[in-house]
Amino acid sequence: MTAAMLIGDPVSGTQTVAREKLEEIFEDVRSHPLYDHELYGCLNCGICTATCPSAYYYDYSPREIVQLLLTENLEGVYDVMQEKIWACAQCYTCAARCPFHNSPGGLVMILRETAIKHGMQSAKDVLSRSRAC
Ligand code: SF4
Ligand code: SF4
DSSP: GGGEEEOOOTTTOOOOHHHHHHHHHHHHHHTTTTTTHHSSOOOOHHHHHHHHHHHHHHSOOOOHHHHHHHHTOHHEEEHHHHHHGOOOOOOOOHHHHHHTOOOHHHHHHHHHHHHHHOOOOHHHHHHHHHHHO
């Protein structure tokens, strides 16, 4: 594998992720049975982020996640799976307000399931914290 085929981990700055792995992860997200019911399009209007309680408290934006998925930004999707997806409170205010009838919260759940499936460290950290409670 050449260096050009590796993409630096945008969070740690130390790991590298092969393009093939990014494509595999994205394909798992896109082929989820609920994906097409949660994402229809996006006006990039920001209403979801404006009404999202997690966006108020954290560096987190459902609009960003929807846009990354819609534009098939594989690196960006991988990036938000390292940390940001775990900030969502799963309240689904975004789904109630989106003029496109998207469900950013539902997309986050798909990303979480995929993070667990691929054994990502962010998923391990969250699951170990929940077991400790
Ligand atoms: S509210 Fe809907 S259309 Fe607007 S940015 Fe969010 S997901 Fe896109
Ligand atoms: S479901 Fe998640 S993304 Fe949607 S409004 Fe609630 S906290 Fe924000």
